[in-house]
Amino acid sequence: MKGNSYLPRKLHSLLGVIPLGLFIVEHALTNYSAFEGGQEGFSDAIHLLNSLPLIFFMEMFIIWLPILFHGVYGLYIAYQSDLNTGRFSYGRNWAFAWQRITGVITFIFVAWHFYDTRIQLALGNVSHEELGQHMNNIFSNPWAIAAYTVGVLAATFHFANGLWAFLVSWGITIGPRAQKISSRICMGIFVILAAMFLLSIFAFRSDEFATAASAALSAVSVG
Amino acid sequence: MSEATAAAPTASATGRKVKFIITRRERPDAPSFTEEFEVPYRPNMNVISALMEIQRNPVNAKGQKTAPVCWESNCLEEVCGACSMVINGKPRQACSTLIDKLEQPIRLEPMSTFPIVRDLVINRERMFNALKKVKAWIPIDGTYDLGPGPRMAESKRQWAYELSKCMTCGVCLEACPNVNDRNSFIGPAPISQVRLFNAHPTGEMNAHERLEALMEEGGIEGCGNSQNCVRSCPKGIPLTTSIAAMNKDTTKQLFKQWLGL
Numbered sequence: 001m002k003g004n005s006y007l008p009r010k011l012h013s014l015l016g017v018i019p020l021g022l023f024i025v026e027h028a029l030t031n032y033s034a035f036e037g038g039q040e041g042f043s044d045a046i047h048l049l050n051s052l053p054l055i056f057f058m059e060m061f062i063i064w065l066p067i068l069f070h071g072v073y074g075l076y077i078a079y080q081s082d083l084n085t086g087r088f089s090y091g092r093n094w095a096f097a098w099q100r101i102t103g104v105i106t107f108i109f110v111a112w113h114f115y116d117t118r119i120q121l122a123l124g125n126v127s128h129e130e131l132g133q134h135m136n137n138i139f140s141n142p143w144a145i146a147a148y149t150v151g152v153l154a155a156t157f158h159f160a161n162g163l164w165a166f167l168v169s170w171g172i173t174i175g176p177r178a179q180k181i182s183s184r185i186c187m188g189i190f191v192i193l194a195a196m197f198l199l200s201i202f203a204f205r206s207d208e209f210a211t212a213a214s215a216a217l218s219a220v221s222v223g
Numbered sequence: 224m225s226e227a228t229a230a231a232p233t234a235s236a237t238g239r240k241v242k243f244i245i246t247r248r249e250r251p252d253a254p255s256f257t258e259e260f261e262v263p264y265r266p267n268m269n270v271i272s273a274l275m276e277i278q279r280n281p282v283n284a285k286g287q288k289t290a291p292v293c294w295e296s297n298c299l300e301e302v303c304g305a306c307s308m309v310i311n312g313k314p315r316q317a318c319s320t321l322i323d324k325l326e327q328p329i330r331l332e333p334m335s336t337f338p339i340v341r342d343l344v345i346n347r348e349r350m351f352n353a354l355k356k357v358k359a360w361i362p363i364d365g366t367y368d369l370g371p372g373p374r375m376a377e378s379k380r381q382w383a384y385e386l387s388k389c390m391t392c393g394v395c396l397e398a399c400p401n402v403n404d405r406n407s408f409i410g411p412a413p414i415s416q417v418r419l420f421n422a423h424p425t426g427e428m429n430a431h432e433r434l435e436a437l438m439e440e441g442g443i444e445g446c447g448n449s450q451n452c453v454r455s456c457p458k459g460i461p462l463t464t465s466i467a468a469m470n471k472d473t474t475k476q477l478f479k480q481w482l483g484l
């Protein structure tokens with residue numbers, strides 16, 4: 001590669017946390033509302049999001065373009081590493097390897113998940129009110145549950161461990177003590193985010209989501 | 224000590240052998256192959272003394288005469304870095320690796336992150352080029368006598384001494400998953416040297432030049448935080464702390480450039 005990769009690498013690192021890290025936290029909270037508030041909680045959360053101004057441009061600049069750059073450049077970064085956990089089986093080297101493996105899994109998962117949900121919305125095959133039912137439908141297939149579980153674990157690990165790396169890459173956590181503490185905190189973030197996503201998969205499977213939007217829901221979307 | 228000397232004749236009398244499997248190649252572009260050797264055991268021998276034994280009597284385990292195995296070494300006390308090789312899977316110095324502490328058969332391989340010259344001899348030129356690139360020295364020459372420089376506090380000198388122990392041995396580059404043909408990462412050692420020379424009261428005057436060198440293609444950005452380097456460095460240099468500290472300083476330098484400071 002010719003040219004200087006310093007700035008693209010810095011941008012890649014920054015985008016991973018701002019905005020993508022913020023997005024994954026927002027996404028976890030929205031989905032978790034399905035677990036906590038059921039059909040109604042979820043549709044309220046969806047409604048709130050879609051009432052934000054310029055939502056299309058926000059999606060474009062906060063989610064799609066950053067994930068496209070970070071994802072494609074991330075694949076290239078992964079290609080540039082020779083994983084050597086066989087010779088050096090230290091914890092951090094495993095985390096390094098998993099950061100790359102989960103990056104690739106996340107790439108495939110996000111492409112599929114995006115097609116399954118956002119593209120279907122754009123095509124008019126699903127409406128915002130039907131999203132809960134749509135997810136219920138998807139999860140009637142055990143293979144889809146397995147794939148979503150893997151995808152969710154990969155994406156949340158990738159973000160949490162990436163946050164740890166981000167703090168090193170920008171010189172925020174410098175000494176071994178600071179890095180050890182931040183790694184505990186980041187693994188805590190992994191567990192919490194992963195639990196929230198997995199619980200929402202569990203919630204979408206319930207019969208409550210099996211039927212189309214309830215009367216209460218249509219009232220919300222009209223109002 | 225006297226016990227060890229007394230034990231020596233007994234050990235060789237028992238005819239104990241040390242078994243080696245060595246990865247060899249005849250020329251830089253030749254294919255590599257492995258050859259086995261059995262070397263008579265002597266107490267306290269290290270990998271270099273075993274290689275010297277093979278040189279003295281170049282016969283492989285099958286009893287065939289073969290070309291003596293080539294290696295590089297100088298100081299024989301783990302300060303020059305020349306004898307680095309992969310011993311039982313881990314890169315380290317052959318001179319300070321004692322046979323008694325190794326599992327047998329002992330596998331010797333060249334550090335293949337570097338161009339292989341012959342057998343266990345590698346070319347570490349890229350490390351010296353990296354030191355030139357980051358200007359790992361203190362410029363003190365002028366057209367006139369510049370006078371004495373500022374003093375370094377003793378406490379800081381002691382701290383900096385730890386970083387100055389680097390012998391450019393290449394172990395940290397061999398351990399790093401991001402030092403390879405597809406990646407332009409400069410490697411841990413020269414980044415730590417920037418930290419060392421930027422900490423010096425006179426070297427500090429050119430700190431920005433070294434930081435800018437780290438911000439060029441093939442600089443600090445290739446680090447992916449596997450942290451194998453700090454676990455592998457024979458000198459115990461806090462490489463990952465140096466890298467994070469230089470991440471901080473290059474980030475600051477970036478903002479200075481943008482703001483035109």
Ligand code: HEM
Pocket residue numbers: 012013014015016017020021024067070071072073074075077078099100103104106107108110155158159161162163165166167169170446447448
């Ligand atoms: C779409 C597919 C993705 C791929 C292929 C990918 C790939 C990568 C790779 C290879 C790295 C390692 C960089 C390094 O350590 O040098 C990385 C770092 C990171 N990724 Fe991703 N990633 C993807 C998606 C995401 C998403 C969705 C997020 C956020 C939720 C994210 C957040 C991060 C963070 C925070 C880092 C750490 C940045 C740093 O090292 O400073 N990534 N990514």
Ligand code: SF4
Pocket residue numbers: 304388389390391392393394395396411412415455456457458459460462
């Ligand atoms: S930092 Fe340590 S491992 Fe790396 S070259 Fe210097 S002495 Fe060798």
Ligand code: FES
Pocket residue numbers: 295296297298299300301302303304305306307316317318319
């Ligand atoms: S010969 Fe100098 S380090 Fe081994």
